[in-house]
Amino acid sequence: MATIPELRRYLGDLSAILWNFGAVFPTPTLDPYDDGSYGFAFSALLPGSAAPKPASIKMMETWEPAQAGRYTRVEYGYDFVEYPLDRRRAFHRHDEEYFLREFGVTVHEHCEEVLGQPDCDHYMGLPIDGYEAIRRFTILWGQAKPLGCAALRCME
């Protein structure tokens, strides 16, 4: 759980990490949402090849009030689309009720060795945070070896 000042520092940290890797994006804001939750959503373009488009990292999180000025992360979407290498990796937490009911899990992953042609639409995963998402994406970034989707466990 985190307070609003802690969430502002967390988002500032994530932004600085990406900026210092040369990513380009406007300063993201921590936004109050109309249902009392807070969150952020931004896309960062990574340096390197821009053909057909630069690689991008999209970061989204939603935090709901939990107790006495503290908020808890209830949803996230971390997406890495590496257009120059035509592939995608993502970590998601959303539609939690559905995934808990059907699969007994709160999160899932996406992995496409060829963009738009996944062998499986949803993979099992473990919860992560924004730091870990950036760490995992940047390890993959610009490396020609496979993402490793075949080693993941398909939900379907």
Add this chain to the structure above:
Amino acid sequence: MQKKPFLTPADIALELDISTSTVLRKIHAGEIPAIVVSDRIYRIPAASFELYKAGRLKSAQPAPLGQPRPRPRIGEGEGKPVAAGAAPLRRA
């Protein structure tokens, strides 16, 4: 010659005329941004090194608060998986 998109600590050491262990100390101290591939493998994006040399690395600042807005739907448009044996719902 095309510039390498990623550098090793040894590349940085050569360019700065310092030892590789000094580069690693700078990485561990957070002075030079690096991708930690494993305990022993570090990769420095060329863009990060350019920012470092230019003294343009950013320090983290608390993000500003934005204006109230509708809550975005994370995962919107994404199909849901169907458990084995269940009737299909919808696919992406």
